[in-house]
Amino acid sequence: MCHINPRVDFAFKKLFGSEENKELLISLINAIVTEEDQVVDLELRNPYNLADYLADKMSVLDIKARDATGRWFNVEMQISQDLSFDKRAIYYWSKLVTEQLSEGMMFRELKKVISINILDFDFIPDRTEYHNRYRIMNVATGRDDRLHDVFELHYVELRKFGKQFSEITDALDRWTAFLTRAHEIKKTHIPEALQADQHIVKAIEAVDRMFNEDERQVYEVRMQTLATVKSQVAAALEQGREEGREEGIEEGAFQAKRKMLRKAAQSGMSVEQLASVFELSPDEVEELLR
Numbered sequence: 001m002c003h004i005n006p007r008v009d010f011a012f013k014k015l016f017g018s019e020e021n022k023e024l025l026i027s028l029i030n031a032i033v034t035e036e037d038q039v040v041d042l043e044l045r046n047p048y049n050l051a052d053y054l055a056d057k058m059s060v061l062d063i064k065a066r067d068a069t070g071r072w073f074n075v076e077m078q079i080s081q082d083l084s085f086d087k088r089a090i091y092y093w094s095k096l097v098t099e100q101l102s103e104g105m106m107f108r109e110l111k112k113v114i115s116i117n118i119l120d121f122d123f124i125p126d127r128t129e130y131h132n133r134y135r136i137m138n139v140a141t142g143r144d145d146r147l148h149d150v151f152e153l154h155y156v157e158l159r160k161f162g163k164q165f166s167e168i169t170d171a172l173d174r175w176t177a178f179l180t181r182a183h184e185i186k187k188t189h190i191p192e193a194l195q196a197d198q199h200i201v202k203a204i205e206a207v208d209r210m211f212n213e214d215e216r217q218v219y220e221v222r223m224q225t226l227a228t229v230k231s232q233v234a235a236a237l238e239q240g241r242e243e244g245r246e247e248g249i250e251e252g253a254f255q256a257k258r259k260m261l262r263k264a265a266q267s268g269m270s271v272e273q274l275a276s277v278f279e280l281s282p283d284e285v286e287e288l289l290r
Contacts, residue, residue, distance in 0.1 A: 003208055004182075004207050004208055004210070004211065004219065005182065005183070005223075006178070006179055006182050006203070006207055007077060007079050007120050007158070007179055007180075008077075008079060008219065008222055008223060008226065009061040009076075009077050009078070009079060009222070010053070010061060010218060010219055010222045011207070011210075011211075011219060012061070012077040012118075013048050013061040013062075013063065013077075014048045014210055014211075014215070015203065015206065015207060015210060016028060016063055016075065017044060017046070017047055017048040017061075017063040018047060018048045019044060019047055021202075021203075021206065022042055022044060023199060023202075024199055024202060024203055024206075025042060025044075025063065025065065025075065026039050026040075026041070026042055027171065027175070027197075027199035028075070028175050029042075029065075029073055029075065029114075029116065030171065031170070031171035031172040031174070031175050032116055032131065032154050032156065032172060033114060033116075033152075033154070034133075037071070037112075037114065037152075039067045039071075039073075040067070040068060041067065041068055042065040042066065042067050042073070043065060043066050043067070044063070044064070044065050045064040045065060045066060046062075046063065046064045050214065050215055050218070053218065054218070061076075061077070062074055062075065062076040062092060063075040063076070064096065066111075069111075070111040071111050071112045071113070071114065072096045072100070072111060072112070072113045072114070073113075073114050073115075073116065074092050074093060074096055074113065074114070074115045074116065075116045075118070076089075076092065076115075076116070076117050076118065077118045077120075078117065078118070078119050078120065078121075079120040079226060080120075080121070080226055081121040082121075082280075084280075084284070085117065085119065085123060086123075087281075088280070088281055088284075089115055089117050089153055089155075090153075091281050091283070092115065092281075093113055093115040093151070093153060096113045096115075097110060097113055097150065110150050111150065112149060112150045112151075112152065113150060113151070113152075114152045114153075114154070115152070115153045115154065116154045116156070117153070117154065117155050117156070118156045118158065118179070119155060119156065119157050119158065120158050120159065121157070121159060122157055122159055122160060123155060123157055124155060124157065127160075128160060129160070130156060130157050130158070130160035130161045130176065131154065131155070131156050131157075131172060132154070132155050132157075133152065133153070133154050134152070134153040134154075134155075135148075135151060135152055135153075136148040136151050156172075156176065158176060158179060158180050159180075161173075161176045161177070161180055163177065165177065165191040165192075165193045165194070166193065168193040168194075171197065173193075174193065174194055174197050174200050175200070177191075177193070177194065178194065178200055178203060178204065182204070182207060185204055187204055187205055187208075190204060258288045258289075261274060261285065261288050261289065262288075262289060265289060271285050271286060271289075
């Protein structure tokens, strides 16, 4: 069985964001995007590098890549619940747009940016499908009118995936089954529905042997951090509910989160480190610290 959880962002980054596993990222992206956006090859723009992570240059563990046509992709795994993730997703999508301009491009040369967000929590209300795609549409017609074609955003909500191995029908089902049930899969007995896909097989074989001793220590710390954040968020929400009896639940939760963040900041953590631990954008951290 897989002893490394591929949903933990640090493990996800190495598995899909390393040069030696680039074909896995291509397979994952192609399982999510439409037929017209299929990828043949990718250039990783922020490949996994342990030294960068230890030097706090990789506090946000998203994956940025560009394909041969110039399209940009941002792939992020989010394991802890974030009710503001829609704003975070737009923030990171916009960063890839502005980074293109910083390279001296004119507006007409901007390439499409596809943001893929894989979430280990329920996020979109009133939708049972685990994969949802968003584009900019004309409200009156429900069509995109072939305008604003640089924007596309995907949410893959892992907890809404309830298929058994025997019910798997396509590549996205296979990748989602791998991400959600890796702990059940034995390398010597891979379910038939997954065994037919060479990329899934490679991911299963790679996931437990991809860490050296230093990386495994980082992974364990990251696991502990995620558990701590989950506990802190639960405590903040509970405190918010208590305070909410007098000042409103939303305001109470906000104040509790701000108090928790400020306490962590007193320990000397940088804005980037706080953003990583509390899974916020740097701008959101700075706003809460004001």
